[in-house]
Amino acid sequence: MQKIVEKLKNGLQGEIIIPSDKSISHRAVIFSSLAKGKSIIKNFSKGQDPVSSLKICQKLGIEAEFKNDLIIKSNGKFTPPTTPLDCGNSGTTMRFFTGILAGQNFNSVLIGDESLSKRPMKRVIEPLTLMGAEIIANEMKAPLKINGKNLHSIEYTSKLASAQVKSCILLAGLNCDGKTVFTEPYISRDHTERMLKFMGANITTKNTTVTIEKSELEPKIFEICGDISSAAYFIAAGLIVPNSKIILKNVGLNPTRTGILDVAKKMGGNIEILDKKIVSGEDVGDIFVSFSDLKACTIEGEIIPRLIDELPVIAVLATQADGSTIIKDAQDLRNKESDRIKTIVTGLQKIGADIEETQDGFIINGKTKLPGGCEVETHHDHRLAMSFYVAGLVSVKPVVVNGFEWVDISFPEFEEMFSKISL
Numbered sequence: 006m007q008k009i010v011e012k013l014k015n016g017l018q019g020e021i022i023i024p025s026d027k028s029i030s031h032r033a034v035i036f037s038s039l040a041k042g043k044s045i046i047k048n049f050s051k052g053q054d055p056v057s058s059l060k061i062c063q064k065l066g067i068e069a070e071f072k073n074d075l076i077i078k079s080n081g082k083f084t085p086p087t088t089p090l091d092c093g094n095s096g097t098t099m100r101f102f103t104g105i106l107a108g109q110n111f112n113s114v115l116i117g118d119e120s121l122s123k124r125p126m127k128r129v130i131e132p133l134t135l136m137g138a139e140i141i142a143n144e145m146k147a148p149l150k151i152n153g154k155n156l157h158s159i160e161y162t163s164k165l166a167s168a169q170v171k172s173c174i175l176l177a178g179l180n181c182d183g184k185t186v187f188t189e190p191y192i193s194r195d196h197t198e199r200m201l202k203f204m205g206a207n208i209t210t211k212n213t214t215v216t217i218e219k220s221e222l223e224p225k226i227f228e229i230c231g232d233i234s235s236a237a238y239f240i241a242a243g244l245i246v247p248n249s250k251i252i253l254k255n256v257g258l259n260p261t262r263t264g265i266l267d268v269a270k271k272m273g274g275n276i277e278i279l280d281k282k283i284v285s286g287e288d289v290g291d292i293f294v295s296f297s298d299l300k301a302c303t304i305e306g307e308i309i310p311r312l313i314d315e316l317p318v319i320a321v322l323a324t325q326a327d328g329s330t331i332i333k334d335a336q337d338l339r340n341k342e343s344d345r346i347k348t349i350v351t352g353l354q355k356i357g358a359d360i361e362e363t364q365d366g367f368i369i370n371g372k373t374k375l376p377g378g379c380e381v382e383t384h385h386d387h388r389l390a391m392s393f394y395v396a397g398l399v400s401v402k403p404v405v406v407n408g409f410e411w412v413d414i415s416f417p418e419f420e421e422m423f424s425k426i427s428l
């Protein structure tokens with residue numbers, strides 16, 4: 006589907022409630038399936054990715070029903086699947102289920118779409134194999150044939166700061182005798198640790214090391230907050246579209262996810278956090294954003310995992326900031342739904358930005374009046390679709406975004422929300 010995005014002349018004004026967090030939704034449905042009893046999930050995401058996780062739980066024999074909330078009933082055990090389990094476009098679904106299924110007493114196969122079938126799975130296959138798993142995968146990519154085994158605990162130090170890898174190993178460790186200890190170079194999002202603890206697991210964290218022991222999970226009532234990764238498109242648009250003044254309500258503010266706020270403030274953005282509270286073990290609040298004069302900055306090191314999914318829209322933001330914004334240490338962007346270093350650079354160059362690719366990031370020279378008047382490709386990548394949409398809002402001529410339907414992966418309400426506050 007093509008989307009023609011035109012310059013927004015009169016700014017964004019008003020309030021919107023940011024829809025459900027994708028990362029937390031995956032965890033709520035998967036972890037509830039592992040807990041014996043009835044769990045209630047309030048505000049489960051409508052994105053296709055969490056729905057892929059939900060459908061796999063159902064294929065594994067878990068009862069799920071949407072009333073106002075999502076109700077999950079489980080006897081704490083899975084039944085062997087009769088067909089391959091389809092993770093769609095979702096890396097989180099595939100990596101989490103690899104960790105869970107590797108330790109079951111049955112065999113299973115995980116498959117994914119074209120984009121997911123190109124993404125690296127070595128990062129989970131390698132540590133799981135050290136735990137005794139048997140996973141057969143051509144070139145370490147999906148489809149993954151998992152022969153269920155009795156796993157044993159390990160102490161593992163990961164070269165990557167990745168919440169998907171961390172969660173995969175913790176979920177495998179949940180079912181093993183002994184202590185499974187996972188260390189990462191920088192802290193990645195910690196929703197898994199928070200939620201497993203909330204559900205009664207024996208899990209502790211010290212600096213960048215997490216330790217888990219065999220535990221039974223308790224069913225719970227979960228209230229999922231809004232996704233800061235979805236809010237990021239409004240934060241960027243609010244900062245760069247003249248005459249904008251918006252409030253984004255009910256946004257998750259877990260410190261392992263708020264790198265975008267730190268960067269926006271460092272760039273001189275007018276941003277304020279209002280009404281902070283804790284909901285279901287997560288920090289939540291409202292964000293006020295208004296049009297700002299931005300300056301460039303360097304983004305590198307420990308902050309990268311705290312804003313990894315926001316880097317495409319930060320690139321758009323940087324086109325409207327004075328000076329050179331340098332993004333380093335983000336080589337794992339090449340392993341996302343698309344090679345995001347290449348795809349964001351190519352797309353923004355077409356729109357007329359001064360941006361160049363480096364091996365582990367990109368450099369953007371601003372501030373540029375974006376000419377637009379072109380077509381850009383989304384490469385099966387929801388975050389590119391939404392980032393190019395934001396670029397279109399400040400481009401002189403319309404930007405045509407091809408493959409705009411990919412926004413449904415995480416944020417089906419995206420356009421409706423923009424139209425609510427566009428003047």
Ligand code: S3P
Pocket residue numbers: 027028029031097166167168169170172193194313314337
């Ligand atoms: C996610 C972790 C991140 C992120 C992805 C969701 C999660 O991946 O890019 O969109 O829910 O754990 P990595 O942890 O592999 O960087």
